[in-house]
Amino acid sequence: MKARNDNKLENLLKDLQERKKELNCLYKVEELLNNPQKPLEDLLRDVLDIIPTGWQYTELCLVRISYKDQVLETPGFEETPWMITEEIRIQEKKAGDLTVAYSHEVPHSQGQIFLEEEIRLLRTIADRLSHTLLHYELKKTFTKWQGIQEDFSHNKLEKWRAIMETLRRSDKKLFIYISRKMLRNLCLSGSEQANKLLKTFNMDQDERRMAVSDDNRPLIKQKMRRLLELSDQIFHLAAETMDEDQILYNIEKWIQEDKSKFLVKAIDNPNSSLHEIIDAITRYRYIEAEGIKLSSSIRKGLRVSLVRRFFYDQLEFINVAKKYIEVRDYYDIVSHIIFHADSRGSLGGKSAGLFLASRILENLTSKYEVFKDIQVPKTWYIPSDGLINFLYYNDMEEVNEQKYKNIEEIRFEYPNLIQIFKNAQFPARITDGLKTAIEDIGDHPLVVRSSSLLEDRLGAAFSGKYKSLFLANRGSKEERLERLKDAIAEIYASTFSPDPIEYRTEKGFLDFNEEMGIMIQEVVGSRMGPYFLPAFSGVAFSNNEFRWTPRIDRNDGLIRMTLGLGTRVVDRVADDYPVLVAPGKPDLRVNTTMDEILRYAPRRADVINLETNVFETINILDLVRHYGPDIPMGHDLFSKVSDGIIETPASAFFINYEKDDLILTFEGLFKRTAFVQEVRIMLEVLQEVLGTPVDIEFAHDGRHLNLLQCRPQSFAEESTPQEIPHDIPAQDILFSADRHVSNGDVPDIRYIVYVDPEGYRKLSERSDLLNVGKVVGWLNQILPRREFILMGPGRWGSRGDIKLGVSVTYSEINNTAMLCEIAWKKGNFTPELSFGTYFFQDLVEASIRYLPLYPDGNGSVFNREFLLNADNQLSRLCGEFSYLQNVVHVIHVPAAAQGKILRVVLNADQERALGYFAVPR
Known part of the structure; x- marks a missing residue:
């Protein structure tokens, strides 16, 4: 047993050492490439020397960089059977290669010479080299332009002819693109001469006559191949109608737009895989850091396309999301997605709702200061088609037809189906991604949540239909990985449970090809003795559908909360009560007499036991007696019962957790903090922006309020009171x-x-x-x-x-x-x-x-x-x-x-x- 544990520890340390080497290598490469003043050949040689330090067998590692006519190699480089190559691409064209080879055969890892992390590292370095080399080329071009400006500063026409001639020689594709943009710009400005230029493109007299003679006939397509021949006329016209600074500004803007076209192409292409889109976003991130500025129309188009690819294609969602989610907002999310090679899935409804809500609140922080401290837990994602990939990998495609069976048959078979899923295997790429997530999160407790395509939509919330599972996330790396995979498999199985299938049937979604995304989220909270739990958690609603007094209006909303995990708030429990408050009228409580307050105070809390690795329910009073001082904001959560009076402690100094008769009331929280106001404003703002009442889940760790979920609230049409008859026998x-x-x-x-x-x-x-x-x-x-x-x-x-x-x-x-x-x-x-x-x-x-x-x-x-x-x-x-x-x-x-x-x-x-x-x- 000791030997086996020693081996596990040794393997873990080895893995961590490899990750450290890779990160150090990437960091040093980044440092070098961020110094564009260095001569190009010197820069490439420095990169050449650093790359071997990121590989498992550094002393055997050989590197070659080829760029156009240049080839740089580490001493003794030769092609061997043990090597990998990544292309260096500039503006969608191959400009060279980056190759890493081992001089001798090395031990294989999972059937291959190079680790998955090493392959990704090489791809990242090649990508960064591509950006740097593009920068050098553009710098070279602009240097030429500056020389041209000096030579031809006395004559606008000659200067622009020379500039375009330089572009014609150095980048014909970019030359055509800028010429076309200039002609279009002149046409839009109302230039009659520009419109004549466009109309005369490659059209003989008969074509021109045909193009305008019949309103019901499609216009002849204007071909752009003559742009090369007409460039002198275009820029001569530009020089006559625009000032020099404006032309320079436009050229710079269009060059920057051309640099971003790869992102537009990747996102707009329906055949692009998630891997290609993420690579494009990562590449764009480095370009943006260099100061690229896009036109508002391109930015808006990118925002819409990204929302559609990562989240929803619902117009109602897109219309809001495009206003609040920028391209840069995806930078963090794409680095936390675990996906198979050909994935084209989205992140699902729950991810979409939470991400959009967090961006709305972030964007409005300057207007509403209470949003400043609202956070979202660290989250990793598996796209929705991960379920399909899982089924096909395990030859379980027939499970998709489960939804067409009789509901009683589905209910009978479901327990066995769960076990089949739990005993299935995950593809190696997904397993490797989960390992990375575990390394990133460490031993912090986790909640694995569903995020299906249909979940959290307007009119179909799927509330509680799919599972969310809590993990203590303790033990060896291998043990934590197995428990995580086990939880994901169980959530995948819940897609085929009777409740969601019956719900989908009712909503007319049965034939929809439902897919299941996964959110792996850090649990909000802190350690209290052996337990991990939030200070408090709950749900809040824009509309209060069940008012306990006529003095409460429907739009006063509802907060339902308790100490510990929010499971006791969203699940019905047989033997306990939560605390209810209407954020619009917080002083109108459900329980008003002392007897009611004592009787209906919460007595149990759901927690994660870090010592036994289980989710369990404990007595709140036991938690208070043993670990009261560890409970954040305890004096705001509990009230004291003394001599027939319920009083709220003024501070932590006025509460004795071992002796006082304490009950959970949240009285101090409601009266002394901005919590209720914070939730009320959040509900009002989200409802106004999203155009629908909302339902949110939250948890508080004692310092920050964390938003866990946001979706349209399930609601029925407001009904009018009915007359109660008085003459019934x-x-x-x-x-x-x-x-x-x-x-x-x-x-x-x-x-x-x-x-x-x-x-x-x-x-x-x-x-x-x-x-x-x-x-x-x-x-x-x-x-x-x-x-x-x-x-x-x-x-x-x-x-x-x-x-x-x-x-x-x-x-x-x-x-x-x-x-x-x-x-x-x-x-x-x-x-x-x-x-x-x-x-x-x-x-x-x-x-x-x-x-x-x-x-x-x-x-x-x-x-x-x-x-x-x-x-x-x-x-x-x-x-x-x-x-x-x-x-x-x-x-x-x-x-x-x-x-x-x-x-x-x-x-x-x-x-x-x-x-x-x-x-x-």
Whole structure:
């Protein structure tokens, strides 16, 4: 065991040493090339001497640089079977080669002589040499021009003729390009002579007559081959109509534009691979550093093309992104993309939303100072077609047809599919890229997140449909790599899980060729004892869809937050509560009495245990007692309970983590810091710029607020309050409610699926509790869509103790018209206002109405007798689960209520809801 660990350590140190050599080599080359005053031959010889230091076997490394007629070599260079070559290209033409060879055979690494990192290093050095040599050539040309200017300064016509003659000899392609631009510029300025020049291009009398004689006939294409012959006329005309400085300015501008054409070509070519585009962006980065300036039209075109290639082709997205994302904003992102050789994928919806939001906030920092401290965690990306590459590499293409199977078959096969994915292999290039990411991130905890093509779009958020997995990222490099690949494979598998497939079917996206991008992101937070977690995290929404008081408006928004990782905020949990606040009216809280504040304070936190390498849930009070001083901003997060009073500590000196009775309220954060204002302004600005309400995720490490996600908020059309009738006979009322009522239209209900809280409480076997969820899922498929409601105990669809709520997923309830969660004191069944969880976002987006019922409350009506005594059709519809008929009741309302249906009316203004039997409309 010790020997094996020693070998691992030795290999790790060796890898790190190689990376250090490569970086040092590149750094020294950069230093040399940034000194353009040196004679070219001396510069190339210095580069020649440095290159071997970046290779694994420096003493055996030989180098040759060939450029035009020059050939420079290290002593003893000769061509061997063990060498690699990269072209030196200037303005899209080959100008030479850069070759590295080993004088003797060396040990192979992964089946090849040279490391992947060495191949990339050679490509980078060749690229930098190309830029430097272009600089020397242009400098030489401009030196000639200066001489020409001195010789011909007395005569504009002769001077420009000489300048163009120099260009004609040195770069014919550039000469034609500048001539064409000059002619076009003169035409646009309204010069009649220039237009005559253009019209007479290569056209005889018949062609000219044809070009103008018929409005419905396409004009004859004007050929530019005579530009060489007409250059004297073009620049003679320019000299007559433009001043010398303007002509010089235009020539310089057009030369710079010509230098950037490679980027335009790479991006606009639909056949360009991601590798080619990234190489072009990297090359452009060095050119821009030399002071290149592009016209506004070219810059805008590049911005649009880059958005389309890396993110979305949706016009709504492009129209905003082109205003806020510059070419330079891609410099960092392209250096953190892991891709296969022929990749043409995008970074997916989640990456797109976060990147655009961060650029919007960055651009508006001067106007809104609160944005200054907002950060985005370091992120690595795998493009969306990485999933397709993964499937083909493992001969698993048939998995793509999984989406066309019956939903129950998909649900049955999914657990096995996950294991198949986890046992599959990743291509070597992706594995190497993941190694680089791990080296860059170190042992900082990670979250691996989905970023599919369809995710986070307007009207189709896919909230929580795909997985996000947290990794402690501890252990050897090999162990961390395997856990990372395992997490990516599981997220790939989630593409074929029942929930997103059912969701795609509903949205009309089933036939869309869904691809899955990956985000590998540093977890925001700090270490507290053995645990790693944020000070707090949460979600925030532009629109508050479920107001707890009529005094809160829809546009006051909502923040839902807790201590630790945000998973307890976006997932429904069975046994805990988050803190809710409306950023537009932060003083109007959900819980106002001391009893409510104590009862509904968060008690658990999701954390990463760095010692056991697992994601786990811990008791907040235990964390406070043992590691309270390590909690950032603790005095702003916790309140003290003393002598029947809840008070907020004035500072860290007034809090004793070991002895004080503390509860999590965020009172100090809300009242003493700019946090609520910061989130409110962020929501307002993003909504205004993006043109839609937004949903953001955030986490705070005690110093900075980190933005983790931004997408269009799922929302239903605003509904008007419905009139509550007062003349309904008591025997026709099924239920009433007077707490947490929202507006909404509910269609006539013909079926009720009722899970009796008492019957559910008495189930002792976990399998039986799970089967209740399965029955609901089956009924969801066979009952008429939007003509039934679900009624049952506790918190549906939550993780944790399933005795506290029915265990269902979105695909098992998506056809219902309404969900009524029943609070039942006897079974500790308590609905939770899960506004902001993925579960509730699904309900809102699908226009499924939600209503909590409190039968034990004063004045509430709940006709349990009707629900228990009406004819139960469970055995007829789901014979396999007939043994659960005392728990699950399926009621055909017209049969049980003398031909009537169930009608539900909701009025948020009056905080009242009523469910009653009525004649069908």
